[in-house]
Amino acid sequence: MQNSKIKEELDFKDLLKNPIRLFGYTYFYVFVILLGLGIYYVHNLTDMTKNKVMPTIISTTIENDLPMMQPSNIPPVDISTISVPTPELLEKGKILYKNNCASCHGDEGKGDGAAGSVMNPKPKNFSENTGWINGRKISELYKTLDEGILKSGMPSYNYLPVEDRFSLIHYVRTFAQDFPKDSDFDLQLLNSTYKLAEGKTTSAQIPVKVAERIVLEENKTRLKESAQLLELLNKMSTTTGNEVFERVCVDKNLTAGLLSSNLFKQKNKSEIFQIIVSSPLNYGFSPKFILLNSNDWDALYNYLNKLTEQKNG
Ligand code: HEC
Structure with missing residues (x-):
């Protein structure tokens, strides 16, 4: 009895000195533990990859636009x-x-x-x-x-x-x-x-988004108008107005832009003259525009005006 106890103790010490033998005795347990962990891992795979803290969702849309408001008194x-x-x-x-x-x-x-x-x-x-x-x-x-x-x-x-x-x-x-x-x-x-x-x-107020849409729409129709006018400007010929036009116009694109603008629709003949004279190049005219006499301007204005009417008609 006494002997075998001592023997066990000796074996144990012996084992510690021989790691390879130690592994031989324990590898089964290590294997079982690893297997257990593996099964646990696979079982809980979906949960393990979840965030403990829910991610915050930051909205990128503007939610507080201006409210639609009737004018109030x-x-x-x-x-x-x-x-x-x-x-x-x-x-x-x-x-x-x-x-x-x-x-x-x-x-x-x-x-x-x-x-x-x-x-x-x-x-x-x-x-x-x-x-x-x-x-x-x-x-x-x-x-x-x-x-x-x-x-x-x-x-x-x-x-x-x-x-x-x-x-x-x-x-x-x-x-x-x-x-x-x-x-x-x-x-x-x-x-x-x-x-x-x-x-x-x-005063009345509309949401910014709606306003943007309206401006976009307006610009779309204006661009279309401008393109139509440019086409007409390129086509028209053999009137006095057209002769004057060809003499002073340097950029038909810009002139078409002017013709499609509210400026041209709302101002009268002499007001428009004043506007163009103040910076002819902005409206597609050469600086020679300033030298036009009133007959020439009349002819040119009638020509441009007829053009915008043609486009409308
Ligand atoms: C979101 C909750 C909430 C709503 C809705 C609310 N109140 Fe209050 N009100 C409070 C709280 C909280 C106090 C206390 C403030 C303090 O003691 O600092 C208070 C205090 C008051 C007081 C006391 C002010 C003072 O001099 O101490 C008055 C009056 C009052 N509210 C009127 C109103 C009226 C009228 C409405 C509706 C048009 C209204 N409240 C809607 C939360 C609210």
């Missing part, structure tokens, strides 16, 4: 009437409140709307009379709507028409009985700060 408001809550204003305010504010401030103005539940600070509870940043007077509420309180997530509603803002303010002020009154001075200051008595007109 926001009428001036009279502060002394609009600052009084009428049933009409309150009714309008109620609808606007539901659509714009209730998601955060709650249907009853308690600051408990679903969208506001994760906000910090919480959307204002309108029935509380403490902790207001701008305040509860009409003039102060107007400031809040105009500027928002951006650092805490209260949006600005400065795109709403003035009357809509007052409707909202009057409606918000129904959530408690103790909203403070504005003095005449407060209202006058509000009036002058936001120029309420002036009203505002804004």
Whole structure:
């Protein structure tokens, strides 16, 4: 018993001294482990190549183009009437409140709307009379709507028409009985700060993408026109106008460009003369153009004009 133990120990030491023999004894286990790893690897191949962190997809398209806007004419408001809550204003305010504010401030103005539940600070509870940043007077509420309180997530509603803002303010002020009154001075200051008595007109606006398309279309038709005119310029002959033209024109391409432009369509004979004289080369004419007498110019103008009519006809 004792002997065999010692023998085992000796064998073990012997093994350590002979790595090749050691491998002989262990290679089976190494093989099994490698096989196991191999099977595991193949099994999970699809998952292993996946990114742990989802790649961020950066959009390369412009999503916030200008909105299509009708020209608007926001009428001036009279502060002394609009600052009084009428049933009409309150009714309008109620609808606007539901659509714009209730998601955060709650249907009853308690600051408990679903969208506001994760906000910090919480959307204002309108029935509380403490902790207001701008305040509860009409003039102060107007400031809040105009500027928002951006650092805490209260949006600005400065795109709403003035009357809509007052409707909202009057409606918000129904959530408690103790909203403070504005003095005449407060209202006058509000009036002058936001120029309420002036009203505002804004012009129509179209998205940049649409504008680009329109310009492209316009240019396409203009290029086509220009090509047609060039063809005609090359063809026309044996009129006095044509003789003058051949004398002073050095680049028919440029002249065709001028004829297809709005400039030529909208200005009268002497205005066009002035325009060409100011820089003849730009319009395809030699500097000799400046020396044309009025008869020559008449003939040339009639010729060019007839040409553009021909193209149209
Ligand atoms: C996205 C959520 C959200 C929406 C939508 C929202 N609010 Fe707020 N509002 C807030 C938060 C948050 C505060 C609190 C700001 C603070 O205390 O810093 C707040 C505060 C206010 C205050 C208090 C300002 C003060 O002086 O302390 C008023 C008034 C107000 N909102 C009115 C409105 C009205 C009216 C609408 C709709 C036209 C609206 N809010 C829509 C989140 C919102």
